Amino acid sequence: MDNPIIQTENLKVIYNRGKENEVRSLFDVSVKIYPKEYVIIYGPSGCGKSTLLYSMSGLQPPTEGDVIIKTKSISKMTKKEIVELHQVGIGMVFQAFYLIPSLDILENVCLPKVFRGESKNKRKEEGIKLLHRFGVVEQSKKFPSQLSGGQKQRVSIARSLINNPEVIFADEPVGNLDSESSENVMRILKELNEIDEKTIVLVTHNAEHLHFADRIIYMKDGKVFKEEVNKEKRPPEAIKNISNVKYEELSNELKLLMRTFKNLSLKQVNSLLIPFKSEQLMHHVLSELNQEQIQTASSYLKEFLFKDINIDVLSKSLDLDYEKGGAGWNRQRVSAFIGRVQHIIRLAEIISVGPDSSSAQALSDYLTELFGLKFDQKRQNRFISFLRSRIKNKIDRFELQKSLDISELLGGLGLYKNKAEKISREVEIIMLMKYSQY
Ligand code: ADP
Ligand code: MG
Secondary structure, eight states: OOOOOEEEEEEEEETTTTSOEEEEEEEEOOOOOOTTTTEEEETTSSSSHHHHHHTTTTOOOOOEEEETTTTTEEEGOOOOHHHHHIIEEEEEEEETTTOOTTTTHHHHHHHHHTTOOOHHHHHHHHHHHHHHTTTTTTTTTTTTTGOOOOHHHEEEHHHHHTOOSEEEESSSSSTTTTTHHHHHHHHHHHHHHSSOOOEEEEEEOOOGGGGGGGGGOOOOOOOEEEEEESSSSSSSSHHHTTTTTOGSOHHHHHHHHHHHTTTTTIIIIIIHHHHHHHHHHHHHOSSSSOHHHHHHHHHHHHHHHHTSSSSHHHHHHHHOOGGGGGGOOOOOHHHHHHHHHHHHHHHHHHHOOOOOOOHHHHHHHHHHHOOOOOOOOOHHHHHHHHHHHHHTTSSHHHHHHHHSSSSSTSSOOOOOOHHHHHHHHHHHHHHHHHHOOO
């Protein structure tokens, strides 16, 4: 499971070699596709995307280098194995559909099964199922020329799936479609990846599609020049190997940055740099603590909630220097934090004992002090009754917030929106702490 399902090694493809019209289409392309990944190969027209896809499927023999499918080199496969690969291992979807005009839709979809020698009825049953799934079952008796582009592409996806391959290759599958049909086809491919767990390799020159992929391989002039990861599905071992850059070989700029950003790993530098930057920037702007200080603290807090450590150990661990395994906070921050946590936990306990008026009263007292609320008796009573409704799960957070926000005349408390939001959020965190499955 840890091995790539498809891999190219220093792949080189030269068309018309040695002739006047020689085209060097791929130079030393080494890519690895892992099971269940959705990979997009992206680049401008003519950069070699299709050539790479056809090489990976065994349709285009390499001039140099190798293609390995599940640990077996294509060059070492027998003719029979290659045929088998195309019939059941890989499903292909093309921009031009390649449906056979003289066969009806169902026959087109079932065609790859004909060569597998399955009974006609069994074939049709499968075909109908797939046509149904992609919303084109009504077209099954029609001929390709009677269908719209979007319908034809859905038929060709059905055809690619008929022998249930593990991998789908799609070469600009929406290149000829209007935007609505494109969206539809792209959604189907995404679903095949997420629900059916098909490995998908899709070629496109359209940047609007990139968000669909788990990983994007950028190509230019026959070379891969960059990779981007949206969702990491490769096994940890595989990523470690990619990040196998020696520390000494890193640029000085990066080394200096790593002194401060201790979580900045080589893996991130290769593929997760933007998410890392975004997280750091977020922490920096929103909080005075850095990411390590928050992460360490949060792991101690988890231990506390699991009751593996008590509040004193939590407090000491937050205070302890980062180098000594603590969170490296200062004392003031620790005591303010512990104070809040204790209050929240205690209220959660009070509420969980019973949703009676005294628990609503206690919650009201806590919130009144925390937010400096000044209510007369009437508003105070209303406040308590709103809180009681929330504790009893008769209303949700938004209804509570609205009750706090709308004017007194309309039966609310007439607080500022901002305050109503903060109070209801505080109540939610207490409700979350109280929540238990038992
Ligand atoms: P892309 O799919 O990114 O548009 P291709 O892989 O189709 O790029 O083509 C890469 C280069 O190889 C282009 O310069 C193209 O003209 C050339 N090429 C592709 N197929 C052939 C072929 N069968 N014979 C000669 N040149 C080709
Ligand atoms: Mg192409």
